[in-house]
Amino acid sequence: MTPDQQTEDQIAALDVADPLAGFRARYEQPEGLIYLDGNSLGLMPKAARTRMARVVEQEWGQSLIRGWNDHDWIGAPLRVGDMIAGLIGAEAGEVIVADSTSANLYKLAVAAMQARPDRKVVLSEPGDFPTDLYMLEGVVRTMGQGRRLELRQGAEIKAALNADVAVLVLCHAHYKTGAIRDMARLTAAAHAVGALVIWDLSHSAGVLEVDLNGCDADLAVGCGYKYLNGGPGAPAFLFVARRHQDSLVSPLSGWMGHAAPFTFRDDYQPAGGIARFACGTPPVLGVSALEVGVGIAAEAGAKAIRAKTAALTDLFIRRVEAGPAAAELTLVSPREASARGGNVSFRHPDGYAIVQAMIARGVIGDFRDPDIARFGFSPLPLSFAQVARAADLLGEVVSQGLYDRPEYRQRARVT
Amino acid sequence: MTPDQQTEDQIAALDVADPLAGFRARYEQPEGLIYLDGNSLGLMPKAARTRMARVVEQEWGQSLIRGWNDHDWIGAPLRVGDMIAGLIGAEAGEVIVADSTSANLYKLAVAAMQARPDRKVVLSEPGDFPTDLYMLEGVVRTMGQGRRLELRQGAEIKAALNADVAVLVLCHAHYKTGAIRDMARLTAAAHAVGALVIWDLSHSAGVLEVDLNGCDADLAVGCGYKYLNGGPGAPAFLFVARRHQDSLVSPLSGWMGHAAPFTFRDDYQPAGGIARFACGTPPVLGVSALEVGVGIAAEAGAKAIRAKTAALTDLFIRRVEAGPAAAELTLVSPREASARGGNVSFRHPDGYAIVQAMIARGVIGDFRDPDIARFGFSPLPLSFAQVARAADLLGEVVSQGLYDRPEYRQRARVT
Numbered sequence: 001m002t003p004d005q006q007t008e009d010q011i012a013a014l015d016v017a018d019p020l021a022g023f024r025a026r027y028e029q030p031e032g033l034i035y036l037d038g039n040s041l042g043l044m045p046k047a048a049r050t051r052m053a054r055v056v057e058q059e060w061g062q063s064l065i066r067g068w069n070d071h072d073w074i075g076a077p078l079r080v081g082d083m084i085a086g087l088i089g090a091e092a093g094e095v096i097v098a099d100s101t102s103a104n105l106y107k108l109a110v111a112a113m114q115a116r117p118d119r120k121v122v123l124s125e126p127g128d129f130p131t132d133l134y135m136l137e138g139v140v141r142t143m144g145q146g147r148r149l150e151l152r153q154g155a156e157i158k159a160a161l162n163a164d165v166a167v168l169v170l171c172h173a174h175y176k177t178g179a180i181r182d183m184a185r186l187t188a189a190a191h192a193v194g195a196l197v198i199w200d201l202s203h204s205a206g207v208l209e210v211d212l213n214g215c216d217a218d219l220a221v222g223c224g225y226k227y228l229n230g231g232p233g234a235p236a237f238l239f240v241a242r243r244h245q246d247s248l249v250s251p252l253s254g255w256m257g258h259a260a261p262f263t264f265r266d267d268y269q270p271a272g273g274i275a276r277f278a279c280g281t282p283p284v285l286g287v288s289a290l291e292v293g294v295g296i297a298a299e300a301g302a303k304a305i306r307a308k309t310a311a312l313t314d315l316f317i318r319r320v321e322a323g324p325a326a327a328e329l330t331l332v333s334p335r336e337a338s339a340r341g342g343n344v345s346f347r348h349p350d351g352y353a354i355v356q357a358m359i360a361r362g363v364i365g366d367f368r369d370p371d372i373a374r375f376g377f378s379p380l381p382l383s384f385a386q387v388a389r390a391a392d393l394l395g396e397v398v399s400q401g402l403y404d405r406p407e408y409r410q411r412a413r414v415t
Numbered sequence: 416m417t418p419d420q421q422t423e424d425q426i427a428a429l430d431v432a433d434p435l436a437g438f439r440a441r442y443e444q445p446e447g448l449i450y451l452d453g454n455s456l457g458l459m460p461k462a463a464r465t466r467m468a469r470v471v472e473q474e475w476g477q478s479l480i481r482g483w484n485d486h487d488w489i490g491a492p493l494r495v496g497d498m499i500a501g502l503i504g505a506e507a508g509e510v511i512v513a514d515s516t517s518a519n520l521y522k523l524a525v526a527a528m529q530a531r532p533d534r535k536v537v538l539s540e541p542g543d544f545p546t547d548l549y550m551l552e553g554v555v556r557t558m559g560q561g562r563r564l565e566l567r568q569g570a571e572i573k574a575a576l577n578a579d580v581a582v583l584v585l586c587h588a589h590y591k592t593g594a595i596r597d598m599a600r601l602t603a604a605a606h607a608v609g610a611l612v613i614w615d616l617s618h619s620a621g622v623l624e625v626d627l628n629g630c631d632a633d634l635a636v637g638c639g640y641k642y643l644n645g646g647p648g649a650p651a652f653l654f655v656a657r658r659h660q661d662s663l664v665s666p667l668s669g670w671m672g673h674a675a676p677f678t679f680r681d682d683y684q685p686a687g688g689i690a691r692f693a694c695g696t697p698p699v700l701g702v703s704a705l706e707v708g709v710g711i712a713a714e715a716g717a718k719a720i721r722a723k724t725a726a727l728t729d730l731f732i733r734r735v736e737a738g739p740a741a742a743e744l745t746l747v748s749p750r751e752a753s754a755r756g757g758n759v760s761f762r763h764p765d766g767y768a769i770v771q772a773m774i775a776r777g778v779i780g781d782f783r784d785p786d787i788a789r790f791g792f793s794p795l796p797l798s799f800a801q802v803a804r805a806a807d808l809l810g811e812v813v814s815q816g817l818y819d820r821p822e823y824r825q826r827a828r829v830t
Contacts, residue, residue, distance in 0.1 A: 028476040037480045044476040049468075056467045056704070060646055061443040061459040065452045065779060069827050073647055100695025102669035103518060110557055126681050131670035131695065134683040138668035142525055142557050151681070225696065231475050232488055232699035253553035254517035255546035264784055266541050266566070268549035280515025280546065281640065284647035285700045289471070364480060369679055412484050 005322050014384035020308050026296055027381040034386045036365045039203060039343055039376030042229035048292045055288040076287045077278055083294045084237050087302045088201060089211035094239055096274045097224070097287055101202055101236040102131045103252065104221040107277060108238060109139045109167060111248040112196045112219060113147060116166035123160055124169040126151040132200055136169060158189050165195040172210065173203035173341030176368050178333045180208070180341055184215040191216065202226060206297045207342035207379060209306035218244055227342060227378055229293030235286045238277055245273050254279035300380055308379035310337035313344050315384060316375065316391050323395030332372060345374040348398065356408035357397045363390045420737050429799035435723050441711055442796035449801045451780045454618060454758055454791030457644035463707045470703040491702045492693055498709045499652050502717045503616060504626035509654055511689045512639070512702055516617055516651040517546045518667065519636040522692060523653060524554045524582060526663040527611045527634060528562060531581035538575055539584040541566040547615055551584060573604050580610040587625065588618035588756030591783050593748045595623070595756055599630040606631065617641060621712045622757035622794060624721035633659055642757060642793055644708030650701045653692055660688050669694035715795055723794035725752035728759050730799060731790065731806050735761070738810030747787060760789040763813065771823035772812045778805045
């Protein structure tokens, strides 16, 4: 046994010493399941059940239209935004919950382009989360006039920053590999040429300690249904640094971002502050579920969350690489915990079938084209014991070829 | 007693004869309340309670990421869209549930402008639902290059249709007065000059019999939380006539509208058909609640719904105008039922206080600036007896000056 093959007792001791251990019981964990897909859809906080029953039966069913005032539905996007702010290094009043991550990216990218009217380029990276790139295509297609999306890989990004770049759009933690970008350095490099930066925090919020203001960040978007445990298709969030709030205008200038939405004037006057980045009526059911998930993360705090993310992913990598399948699996995530988010991904030509074989044995991860078996480590619900068992099972499935069955090769509609 | 002051027995007979009477019990009706604000937020269908408990506890809590396939979350936007299609004269595959009404209007307006690249004008009407105008401001601000929003009142709209108009945007039923536009005639007039038309069906779907295809309509958007009873901030819908689907591209070109969203390619390839107008991950909780509301309306059918809307609003108008406050209240809704949607609005200088006094007495309507007391008649949950009592109370509150108290003049944050 190598030092990386800890005994059951040693693993149990990690759980005993875990300062966040008490949070595990706050999530519904289906019987017999080890869920390593919180990066796609986070587990349900148990309190979401009662919260949703209340918002449906009492708030909607009984208060009806009065709910906007009586249950402060109208304040929910800013209230939950403030809670998220504490997890990502933003101040109260810099974050709002609204729409989808995709729509929020569109809003901020257009607003950023309009704030740099003489610049034609949106710069991003190939292989970043695809919907971000698709939305940026939509941004330049809508704005026209020579605006274009340029994609540069990794180290070439800095070289591509020039006076024609209006905005740089990057994922903070990569959706496939979990690799973390240096937010401070890239933000400074963009600022040096007069460009703005939009950070996609979808794979960061709730799993890392993000310091937007410490990095002098301009703009950010992020997802509610991954590590914030907001429920399937939860509303997303966006961040606008206070210094930019009054000079940027959302292209999706809907009534909820109006200075006086209930006066029903014909002309648009943007609200002061972050509220102007709201668009339509807030999705009350979705925001309510999200508030539960965010509330638990806020209680745990980003610092403790980040430490446990590092510890869980370290354990998984070390144990897989000390196990029987080490030679067959290639780690594509950074080996250094400080450079890595909540995802640990291994490359294997039969990645898809391996993930299916794991699912059949009660460990849910997911697959990303072309050959990546991805495992996501939500720090609050997971125990070290679960992670160790998952690593052992992966070793077993791969080394014994248990994935090599036709039913594991059949592709589902959504993977 | 005039013929318009029917006796209690006569009113009761209307309820007995109502072919939709059985639907009333399908909605949660708070004790002691007559709810005439279904045009702002529809009542909760009782079945929403169990449906939401199931989607939260079973689908999210137990199935987790597998819910996209196992509970067909991924198919929900098109499935519920097809149900809505049947209520608005569209075919299956022409309607999708997505985003907010505001965002959907933006998508279709940009797509329509891009389909008419040589034309600079979006034509709409002052006083239409304000978020529509705000969004259209956003459309022309984003697209630039001389594009502009022109507003023309009522009869001047036809005169303003010319070869520079790319798209005409109108509400089918007016949010303040309930007045219905002649969809067929205005669509034809727009087509005659080569323009497209976007209809906002927010105050039509679920309360009127809309015939989009019969009117040769191009595009439409609509709201899920009003007469479709989808819950607070429910997702909205949009319609694209089949003949336009493959030539229009959404500016919000997110992954859910991609031809192959789960291959995670870098470049956007729009899906065939209506699916390309989806953007981000569908809001599963919201779509699930909406499906319940839409399902009941689909069961009742648009023809029967429309007939009861006419009968309820007729009764309300006749009874108010035959009552003690007739001289003080000015009807601003069309008197002809065929020209009117689900709203009946009366003008009174103390409109705000009157609405508050009514609410204090258990009849919820709402107020719209500057002086309009608006009452919305959701045909499925309401009885003729409720409508008669509400009319009597309005007469009493106004004629006896019961509204003239300071607490009724204090403005709430959301009205």
